[in-house]
Amino acid sequence: MRIPQARRxxxxxxxxxxxxxxxxxxxxxxxxxxxxxxSLRTAVMDAAAPALDMLSRPAAFVDAxxxxxxxxxxxxxxxxxxxxxxxxxxxxxxxxxRLSAENAQLHDLSKLVSEPSTSFVTARVIxxxxxxxxxxxxxxxxxxxxxxxxxxxxxxxxxxxxxxEVGSRAARILLITDLNSRVPVIVEGTRQRAILAGDNSxxxxxxxxxxxxxIRIGDRIVTSGQGGVFPPGLPVGIVASVDGETVRVEPYxxxxxxxxxxxxxxxxxxxxxxxxxxxxxxxKRADSGAAVLPPRR
Amino acid sequence: xxxxLPIATTVLAALLSIEPLHIGGYAALxxxxxxxxxxxxxxYRPDLLPAPSLFMIGTAQxxxxxxxxxxxAVTLLLARAIVLTHRHYFIDRLFPFVWAGFTxxxxxxxxxxxxxxxxxxxxxLDLREPVFHAVLTISVFPVASFLLGRSQRALIGAD
Numbered sequence: 001m002r003i004p005q006a007r008r009x010x011x012x013x014x015x016x017x018x019x020x021x022x023x024x025x026x027x028x029x030x031x032x033x034x035x036x037x038x039s040l041r042t043a044v045m046d047a048a049a050p051a052l053d054m055l056s057r058p059a060a061f062v063d064a065x066x067x068x069x070x071x072x073x074x075x076x077x078x079x080x081x082x083x084x085x086x087x088x089x090x091x092x093x094x095x096x097x098r099l100s101a102e103n104a105q106l107h108d109l110s111k112l113v114s115e116p117s118t119s120f121v122t123a124r125v126i127x128x129x130x131x132x133x134x135x136x137x138x139x140x141x142x143x144x145x146x147x148x149x150x151x152x153x154x155x156x157x158x159x160x161x162x163x164x165e166v167g168s169r170a171a172r173i174l175l176i177t178d179l180n181s182r183v184p185v186i187v188e189g190t191r192q193r194a195i196l197a198g199d200n201s202x203x204x205x206x207x208x209x210x211x212x213x214x215i216r217i218g219d220r221i222v223t224s225g226q227g228g229v230f231p232p233g234l235p236v237g238i239v240a241s242v243d244g245e246t247v248r249v250e251p252y253x254x255x256x257x258x259x260x261x262x263x264x265x266x267x268x269x270x271x272x273x274x275x276x277x278x279x280x281x282x283x284k285r286a287d288s289g290a291a292v293l294p295p296r297r
Numbered sequence: 298x299x300x301x302l303p304i305a306t307t308v309l310a311a312l313l314s315i316e317p318l319h320i321g322g323y324a325a326l327x328x329x330x331x332x333x334x335x336x337x338x339x340x341y342r343p344d345l346l347p348a349p350s351l352f353m354i355g356t357a358q359x360x361x362x363x364x365x366x367x368x369x370a371v372t373l374l375l376a377r378a379i380v381l382t383h384r385h386y387f388i389d390r391l392f393p394f395v396w397a398g399f400t401x402x403x404x405x406x407x408x409x410x411x412x413x414x415x416x417x418x419x420x421x422l423d424l425r426e427p428v429f430h431a432v433l434t435i436s437v438f439p440v441a442s443f444l445l446g447r448s449q450r451a452l453i454g455a456d
């Protein structure tokens with residue numbers, strides 16, 4: 001079917017400005033209201049998930065094969081390293097067992113309500129944000145698999161982000177390095193609370209730190225549990241640089257090359273007072289500071 | 298049916314842009330494959346990649362990548378408009394000339410996106426990553442151009 005040249009030019013003249021205007025309106029609406037495109041987003045995500053899953057398999061296969069080949073080459077050195085690490089971890093295990101027993105006793109003594117049980121779903125990353133202005137990944141598990149908004153996304157090393165959108169078979173994880181990510185954290189071993197704010201760089205920064213607080217390079221940063229999005233104590237990263245008022249944190253998890261994620265349900269989803277995407281917008285966190293108790297069992 | 302090639306390759310480019318390669322730092326620097334396809338087809342067969350299809354592809358890419366919907370669409374549409382008014386310079390020219398044109402377009406697109414995102418974030422964003430992203434995009438263009446040219450010659454030919 002051939003459209004005549006003159007008609008084609010007319011269509012072009014009309015459609016171009018119209019589409020530019022529609023795009024501009026979409027940008028403004030999307031910026032003003034984060035949830036405006038949520039249902040469209042999850043619908044497109046669900047529709048594309050099978051294709052993205054298929055497309056990401058070759059890359060995942062090559063990655064796994066390269067890892068395996070490298071593993072064979074490095075097997076002796078790796079073995080020695082693991083033996084040494086095992087030795088060290090056995091020491092930690094003994095300590096953990098002792099502390100766990102002590103903790104149970106103290107819980108008994110203080111009549112503390114125990115934490116809700118946790119469950120998790122392991123999902124594979126099938127798409128990333130592919131650009132310099134956003135840090136998020138899509139995984140091949142959704143509502144059908146028990147994924148819910150607000151769940152923590154972890155690797156074995158530490159916190160990666162949180163589930164920001166859920167379709168029936170795919171979900172989006174907003175990484176802690178994203179410009180819009182705000183996570184209430186605490187400097188371990190102190191009572192210093194702060195907000196870990198992403199800025200699209202590889203090292204998010206600590207904001208709202210009390211003046212005069214001594215934060216040193218190497219300090220461990222864990223979630224504080226404030227606001228009820230994450231439970232307290234999830235490992236996030238370590239302080240990598242302190243430059244005047246700017247404190248930057250190196251995440252424990254290698255965020256730029258995650259392939260599998262654990263989406264952990266800490267049973268806190270009901271504790272979210274307002275939609276997450278609004279609750280965590282830049283600095284305007286609706287954090288009343290009120291303590292949220294886990295549900296009684 | 299073969300006339301769908303420009304749209305099909307641009308859709309593929311959009312999917313490739315969000316493909317995770319598990320290489321440290323790659324996600325942020327993924328070449329702008331969709332821009333390459335837009336440039337190629339707007340020069341050689343603009344009739345087969347009309348503005349509405351580009352709008353749809355750009356919007357779908359934004360929705361899938363978690364970006365703000367409309368940003369990629371507006372960038373691709375503007376890129377198409379710029380190339381369309383200058384396409385006569387590039388037809389029947391040697392590849393280095395076409396490549397130079399793409400370099401200019403990528404530079405303009407990079408600055409536009411940086412300005413737009415900085416405006417939306419109400420702060421000047423870091424320019425280093427966008428620059429690396431643009432350099433990588435320009436370096437990969439010859440391969441994309443070769444593949445697109447080959448498939449075009451094999452399946453649909455010139456206008």
